[in-house]
Amino acid sequence: MSLGIKKGDTAIVITGKEKGKKGRVISVIPSKERVLIEGVNIIKKHMKPSRKYTQGGIIEKEGPIHKSNVMLVCPKCNKPTRISAKFLSDEEKVRVCKKCKEVID
Ligand SMILES: [Zn+2]
Known part of the structure; x- marks a missing residue:
């Protein structure tokens, strides 16, 4: 299980020409380590x-x-x-915000 960004999350671009743009994650492409964010990096x-x-x-x-x-x-x-990851048990882990320490999932 990946603890990265997931579909449905809100993400913000931190570098490049789209820097500062924010949107809902509409798709994650794990094999390419890329995400699609609604309204960001629009290509024709x-x-x-x-x-x-x-x-x-x-x-x-x-x-x-x-x-x-x-x-x-x-x-x-x-x-x-x-x-960051927080283990609930050997099998189960959840995502935790490093800033406020709240569980995100
Ligand atoms: Zn937080």
Whole structure:
């Protein structure tokens, strides 16, 4: 189980041209260590006409951002934070905000 950012979290970009932008995590790509954040890093994609896009043209969608460029925004203290793990038992662990020490999950 990963203790990183998860789908549905709020994350803020800490570096790059999108720095300071904040949004809901809509997807996590573990294999590439990247996340998609709603409204952040919008890229324009040229689509050829297809069954889904009958007209073709340009669509806008979120581009993936490397995990190291974003931080979780703690839902408890509302600050960008790192996550630490707290073991409830040998098997079970939860995410804890390093700033306010509250359990995030
Ligand atoms: Zn917190």
